[in-house]
Amino acid sequence: MRRVVIRAPSCGADIITHLKGGLRFHAEELQPGEQVEFAFDAERFPYATAIFESLLAGVGLILLSTREEDHTRVFEVEKLQRESS
Numbered sequence: 850m851r852r853v854v855i856r857a858p859s860c861g862a863d864i865i866t867h868l869k870g871g872l873r874f875h876a877e878e879l880q881p882g883e884q885v886e887f888a889f890d891a892e893r894f895p896y897a898t899a900i901f902e903s904l905l906a907g908v909g910l911i912l913l914s915t916r917e918e919d920h921t922r923v924f925e926v927e928k929l930q931r932e933s934s
Contacts, residue, residue: 850925852886857893864894868904876908879928884913889922 853875858867872887879885901924902912910926917923 850884850886852888852923854888855894857890865900865904868894869907872904872910873908876910876928879910881928881930884925884927887924887926888918889924891917891920891922894922 855868855871857864875885875887898912898915905912905924905926909929911929913925913927915922915924
């Protein structure tokens with residue numbers, strides 16, 4: 850499974866806006882049903898899992914599982930299937 854590392858902005862940018870943009874960019878590259886891991890520095894992104902779930906849902910991704918590895922939060926996600934019209 851591919852791992853995407855999302856780094857915190859080095860400037861004073863809004864971290865939530867930065868996260869939304871990064872997640873949106875990577876979500877657009879995925880095919881429906883494709884899974885990927887997103888890795889975040891736990892200290893730079895101290896938000897509750899529910900916030901990440903909301904951000905992921907906003908770009909068409911669903912959270913499958915979470916874990917921590919040496920101060921890194923890892924979220925396994927899947928791109929949602931497109932709804933038929």
